[in-house]
Amino acid sequence: MxxxxxxxxxxxxxxxxxxxxxxxxxxxxxxxxxxxxxxxxxxxxxxxxxxxxxxxxxxxxxxxGFSLEEIGELLKLEDGTHCDEAKALGERKLGNVRDKIRSLQQIEGVLDQLVEECCTQKDSVTCPLIASLHEGFETVAQ
Amino acid sequence: MxxxxxxxxxxxxxxxxxxxxxxxxxxxxxxxxxxxxxxxxxxxxxxxxxxxxxxxxxxxxxxxGFSLEEIGELLKLEDGTHCDEAKALGERKLGNVRDKIRSLQQIEGVLDQLVEECCTQKDSVTCPLIASLHEGFETVAQ
DNA sequence: CTTGACTCCGTAGTCAACTACGGAGGTAAG
DNA sequence: CTTACCTCCGTAGTTGACTACGGAGTCAAG
CATH class of the missing domain: 1.10.1660.10 (Multidrug-efflux Transporter Regulator; Chain: A; Domain 2)
Incomplete structure (x- = not known):
């Protein structure tokens, strides 16, 4: 109405x-x-x-980076699914989101360092964007 | 190792x-x-x-959520571009990464709250996944 | 009441990012 | 040396996410 x-x-x-x-x-x-x-x-x-x-x-x-299918699941949370379902789903999604944040923070750290050091160090071409990511994925937090 | x-x-x-x-x-x-x-x-x-x-x-x-083209640019940083270029590019990418982190943290906050409150409150179907995102910050591109 | 821009809807096309195919040739265990 | 599996390479097909098209209907300004 x-x-x-x-x-x-x-x-x-x-x-x-x-x-x-x-x-x-x-x-x-x-x-x-x-x-x-x-x-x-x-x-x-x-x-x-x-x-x-x-x-x-x-x-x-x-x-x-979420697919439409994943977005659909996130939206289901908003739309009020059954509580236990929603909670379980929410927890999974939360883990997922936190993984992404962690990954991005790693990249952030490296990029930041790179921007800082880039022009101050003449010698090494070591801007270890990859190196840092390659180790310490599963291991590291924050 | x-x-x-x-x-x-x-x-x-x-x-x-x-x-x-x-x-x-x-x-x-x-x-x-x-x-x-x-x-x-x-x-x-x-x-x-x-x-x-x-x-x-x-x-x-x-x-x-980075495209292969964007990834190519990130990798160029690793591969040692010219310094000023690299720095500028690095700064842009850094901003980009930080925007993503901020967005994800918003989603994280909402999901976290949702998981917490989901089963404790009977009444409202207000799991404001969207609401919180809709305000917040408008712009952002790339 | 006409006109032009917009909506509706089904279908078809495009684009990025894979993923598969197939035949000629390399490699390694038995 | 045979056999099974792998690499190489060009080309073609698939998938997810859009994006466009076209004809019929609708709204609103003049």
Whole structure:
């Protein structure tokens, strides 16, 4: 019914706001990542800011290397799955996210060092981006 | 440490060690991400642990959402580009990596809270995975 | 009430990143 | 030396994630 749903957008303005192609939104709907709001009998669909937030989340998660399938699982958490399921899933995802953070922090450390030292040391071409990653993956934390 | 097969793997054992398909390694060679060691005149190529480390790095970076093109740039840093170039590139990549870390930490926070609270609160289906991400920080690209 | 931009929907095409195939040749254990 | 498995290499196919197309319907400004 009517509502004071903040913003009512067409798919076009939604797409623009989320910086995502209209066709892509429809693609996500087909995959079940986004729901289609019901269409008022020979009219056009309207979207609210929840849809917008969801789209932005998908975009960011993609950028972070999650597949659409994984994103679907993350979104299921939001959508309220059964509690124990959700908890288990959440814990798995949390581990996953933390692994990614750890990996990125390793790269961050090396890049940082590289940028610092790059022009100060004349000798070695040792910018050990790889070396540091190659050891100490499973072993190291933080 | 690990039993180093160091300096003399065939492409097959390299692939197994890096958990990457042989064909994929050859594909990376074609793209210039990996160099082909020279072939001893009607013999077969041999790979060392530097190649292995490089492959593992590529795998991880892919997992973290970097494209092969971006990975190529990161690897250029390792390979010793000119200093100022390298520094500039390194700084850009560093910013990029830090953005990713920040995003992941946001997701981490929300997931953590979700896992904690999930079963303790009956009422709200408010597991605001999205909500928290939607505010936060807007921009970011690359 | 016309016109132009937009929506809807199914289908088809594109692009990056693999992944597989097949035949000629190399390698190593028995 | 045979046999089984591997490498090499070019080419072709697959998968996931979009992206485009086209025709029919819809909305809103003039």
């Amino acid at each position: 009517s509502g004071s749903k903040s913003t009512s957008m067409t798919i076009g303005s939604l797409a623009k706001a989320a910086e995502i192609n209209v066709e892509t939104i429809r693609y996500y709907q087909r995959l079940g990542l986004m729901t289609e709001p019901k269409k008022p009998l020979g009219g056009i669909r309207r979207y609210d800011d929840v849809a917008l937030a969801r789209l932005r989340f998908i975009r960011r998660a993609r950028w972070l | 690990s039993g180093s097969k160091s300096t003399s793997m065939t492409i097959g054992s390299l692939a197994k060690a890096a958990e990457i398909n042989v064909e994929t390694i050859r594909y990376y060679q074609r793209l210039g991400l990996m160099t082909e060691p020279k072939k001893p005149l009607g013999g077969i190529r041999r790979y060392d642990d530097v190649a292995l480390a490089r492959l593992r790095f590529i795998r991880r970076a892919r997992w973290l």
